[in-house]
Amino acid sequence: MHIEMASLWQYVLAGVVSGAIYALIAAGFVLIYQVTGIINFAQGEFAMIGAMTAASLNAAGLPVIASAAIAVVVAAAVGGLCHVLAIRPARKASGVTLIFITLGLSVAIRGAALFVWGTNPYSLPAFSSGNAITIFGGVLPPQAAWVLLADAIVFAALYVFFRYTYVGTAVRAAVASPAIASTFGIPLRTFAFWSFVAAAAIGGLGGVVVTPITSATYDMGLTLGLAGFVAAVLGGLDSLPGALVGGFVLGIVEKVSGGVLSTGWEQGVGFLILVLVLVLRPQGLLGKASRRA
């Protein structure tokens, strides 16, 4: 099997773009898991909500950037709603039951999306017109710059929030020791709610920025969610930098193996890696020794 360096490089670049999306969805997983201990299988659906809302608003005549902004807010609202309606009432349930609840949620959200949008794919124009970006002979669509920009903004904002703000420090305290934190009056339940809102907003943003490249369908959340989730475990479920690294590693490995083997193996290789990581290094690449699982 002879693979040319040029096409290999092209696979890597494609992997960077999908990896950037995975990183955003993985960041949502990590946020929710850190704050609540829940593995949220509805995370991919938040991205779908963002993507579909933006595409349909734009189709209705709104400018792209405005559609994108509203879509992120809608996704965040759906995330908050999920917490209020399904997670909070069941907060006494065991970890595995909560997983089952988020699985049910993802089925419900997908069904609602099917009702609102039908099965047709929706598209969204690129955020800016321009030529394809060429890097060392590899080609990226102009939208790729926006995808990477979204990653940079989100992860920088998360870093600043957790590092330099009072509330961010309180959240870190709550994660480190819920019991002690609550004796200091840190409102754990409120944090749980906002972790769903933030995770949904970040996931929604991921869905919005990728739509000009991939287009959007009501069932895109399943694949995106599973990939984001592999990325999160890969990087370490309790590490936000891990989500970033895990996302890019997964994206590149997927695209390269998809190109070298066959596209069918894209997903398979990701999950093989997930199994390996779970067995050899369950805390992930950047995670600390696992606390909850």
Next chain:
Amino acid sequence: MLRSENSARREAGRYLPGALALFAVVAIGVWFLPSYYTGLVTQIGIYALVVIGLNLFMGYAGQVSLGQAAFVGLGAYTSAALAVKLNVTPWLGIMAGAIVAAIVAYALSFIALRLRENLLALATLALGIVINVVFNEWDFIGGSSGFKGIPGFALFGHVFDLRDYAILSWAFVVAGLWFAGNLVRSNFGRSLIAISAGELGAATLGVDAERLKRQTFVLSAAYAGVAGALYASYASYIDPSSFGFLLSVNFVLMSVIGGMRSLWGAVIGAAIVVLLREVLQGVVPLVLPSARGDFQSFFFGAILVLMLILLPNGLTRWREGRSS
């Protein structure tokens, strides 16, 4: 804990009489049902078989599997490949399907069963998807187009019709309930419950948790393999998409809704999920004429979430209330 131990003992009546009675109802009922409903009865039987095995692993041993559809697929593909390529009768295909699913589960148990709870859920999910990718990519077993024209069952020259499949699948449900029922009332079953209450505690009582978990995982895969082989001949057509992640999710939801630590719960859960889908498919378009596609899955998901919140122990154990 004490309360649930007691009720577990209470519930541990004999499964055979009830199962035989249900079988009689099915075997007689299918002669009066329109063929569409006979198909549903068969479907419930096949799913129930999977969920009985899953309940042993999840409910009794306290583990979790989000990849059970892959074992159904292994059973289906084994039986279909033997029948299509080598003209092996599906009667042997069932056994081969169960054996292959069990062997794969045995091999995978060394990877998966080292993990617990959340991580076990992730590992079984990942392994299930990897197996599905193998179905998709292996051209020998048809790749993404799968197998068509899988031979059906026949007995003394009589080729099975829809009715026969309903009866056959429920015969397996009876056998499955009987076997699992005996198992959970034995030392084996009590040891499993001890494991689910805490592996360390079980180990101090001399229970070899590793070994029992492995045996239960293998057994649950064998149940799924039998169900898969039945399905392959019944549907006469399989492809990788029939055994994807969403089917695994459905099995888990059937298990949870019926009640994980109950064998009747498996049957009830399978029946409720299949019938709920049917009812919603019928009712939703009447109430909301603009509804498109199979958007009833919204209500399906919402009802499931509601049941999980209100009855985390499942329908068959509703008395134990909300504390889980």
